[in-house]
Amino acid sequence: MLKKKPTCPIHGCELILSHHGKKSNLGHYWIEAQGAPILYCPECHERGTDTSVEVAAEASNAFLRKLIRLYDGCEFPPELGRPRIRVDFNPGRAVPDGLPTAGQQPLYQVTASPSGPTAADPDAEPQPETEFESFRPRPPRHRLDQLVLDAETLARIREAVNVLLSQDLLFGCWNLGSVARTGRRVALNFYGPPGTGKTLAAEAIAAMLEREILVISYAELESKYVGETPKNIRAAFRRATDTGALLFFDEADSILGKRLTSVSQAADNSINVARSTTLIELDNFDGAVIFASNLVKNYDTAFLRRVLAHVEFRLPATEQRRQLWRGHCPAELPIHADVDFELLAQYSENAAGGDIQNAVLLAASYASLRHGEEQVVSMADFKRAITFLLDGKRRILE
Numbered sequence: 047m048l049k050k051k052p053t054c055p056i057h058g059c060e061l062i063l064s065h066h067g068k069k070s071n072l073g074h075y076w077i078e079a080q081g082a083p084i085l086y087c088p089e090c091h092e093r094g095t096d097t098s099v100e101v102a103a104e105a106s107n108a109f110l111r112k113l114i115r116l117y118d119g120c121e122f123p124p125e126l127g128r129p130r131i132r133v134d135f136n137p138g139r140a141v142p143d144g145l146p147t148a149g150q151q152p153l154y155q156v157t158a159s160p161s162g163p164t165a166a167d168p169d170a171e172p173q174p175e176t177e178f179e180s181f182r183p184r185p186p187r188h189r190l191d192q193l194v195l196d197a198e199t200l201a202r203i204r205e206a207v208n209v210l211l212s213q214d215l216l217f218g219c220w221n222l223g224s225v226a227r228t229g230r231r232v233a234l235n236f237y238g239p240p241g242t243g244k245t246l247a248a249e250a251i252a253a254m255l256e257r258e259i260l261v262i263s264y265a266e267l268e269s270k271y272v273g274e275t276p277k278n279i280r281a282a283f284r285r286a287t288d289t290g291a292l293l294f295f296d297e298a299d300s301i302l303g304k305r306l307t308s309v310s311q312a313a314d315n316s317i318n319v320a321r322s323t324t325l326i327e328l329d330n331f332d333g334a335v336i337f338a339s340n341l342v343k344n345y346d347t348a349f350l351r352r353v354l355a356h357v358e359f360r361l362p363a364t365e366q367r368r369q370l371w372r373g374h375c376p377a378e379l380p381i382h383a384d385v386d387f388e389l390l391a392q393y394s395e396n397a398a399g400g401d402i403q404n405a406v407l408l409a410a411s412y413a414s415l416r417h418g419e420e421q422v423v424s425m426a427d428f429k430r431a432i433t434f435l436l437d438g439k440r441r442i443l444e
């Protein structure tokens with residue numbers, strides 16, 4: 047929200063308030079929005095330069111995202127087709143005075159055209175593609191307060207996320223979109239050992255942005271048919287654009303690793319094509335995307351240049367391990383009085399958050415095999431579980 051009127055970045059004059067802004071960045075074929083309050087420079091408007099800034103954009107965007115989610119989750123009877131939805135943020139042209147203040151919800155009116163084009167109608171406008179149904183964004187499953195990290199890593203995540211939270215100010219008011227090579231797109235790269243919270247952090251960021259998350263793993267992109275993988279990659283980016291979801295690529299090193307120089311096999315070539323496709327899609331993408339990987343050394347430099355921030359996820363130190371043990375024991379879990387999370391933290395060096403999560407489950411299952419008063423998780427259960435897990439991991443790594 048804006049406290050005082052910003053000025054035109056080109057002419058320096060004070061911007062004028064209008065309630066006729068059209069939201070053209072929805073990326074949704076069937077929903078359109080108009081009547082958004084914008085501040086614009088009359089001189090720039092004359093010249094056809096768009097330096098306008100939308101006010102109260104966060105509130106109206108949140109509403110539109112919800113509407114899009116609702117719409118995309120609906121089944122429409124084929125005989126009726128999809129309705130076209132128009133959202134007017136200035137219904138009845140009752141123009142309120144002054145700038146919307148913080149927390150003020152914009153007024154809106156939603157109208158649906160009663161019958162959209164039907165599938166059987168030869169003159170129907172093209173339906174959005176419905177293949178790749180498996181690429182479905184979903185609500186995030188974690189919040190930022192569940193993430194246990196050292197202060198430095200948390201600060202780096204917050205800084206990176208702030209670029210997303212302050213998009214209207216940075217790219218709108220301050221017009222940084224005009225100088226940023228990357229446009230409005232924000233790409234982050236999370237790297238570090240497995241089970242250190244990369245996926246959890248991505249979910250928490252989506253929750254913070256009040257967006258859904260579209261999780262794509264390499265296994266889903268890869269196809270046994272040559273030529274299908276790039277198609278899948280394009281579909282993933284398109285889905286994220288259409289829905290406004292945060293795009294999350296897990297195991298990203300497999301698609302963004304260094305280009306293979308000797309292209310001896312068709313399969314190798316298809317890896318290179320997948321890589322180039324991802325870079326091209328990334329360049330055309332306007333949303334938020336997070337890549338996660340365990341092996342960062344393998345990344346292609348062309349990709350590295352396109353990422354705003356790289357955040358390393360390290361194995362948790364003793365204090366974080368204590369919080370992780372605590373945080374993974376729900377209030378309902380019966381715990382013996384001898385359990386000391388401080389000691390457990392010291393005992394579980396080299397354990398990642400994921401190991402601790404598994405150890406709690408395993409320890410609880412040991413306790414569940416006992417009866418009566420014995421059916422509580424003891425210090426011995428936790429120790430046995432984490433030793434078992436870490437030993438197993440060590441043997442595999444060796």
Ligand SMILES: Nc1ncnc2c1ncn2[C@@H]1O[C@H](COP(=O)(O)OP(=O)(O)O)[C@@H](O)[C@H]1O
Pocket residue numbers: 192193194195239240241242243244245246247338359370398399400401403
């Ligand atoms: N830093 C962390 N903070 C809180 N929980 C964590 C953390 N790291 C791991 N965990 C726990 O382990 C689980 C798996 O972690 P995940 O985010 O999938 O790790 P990664 O994506 O780095 O492999 C999480 O769901 C969470 O329960």
Ligand SMILES: [Mg+2]
Pocket residue numbers: 241244245246296338
């Ligand atoms: Mg993960």
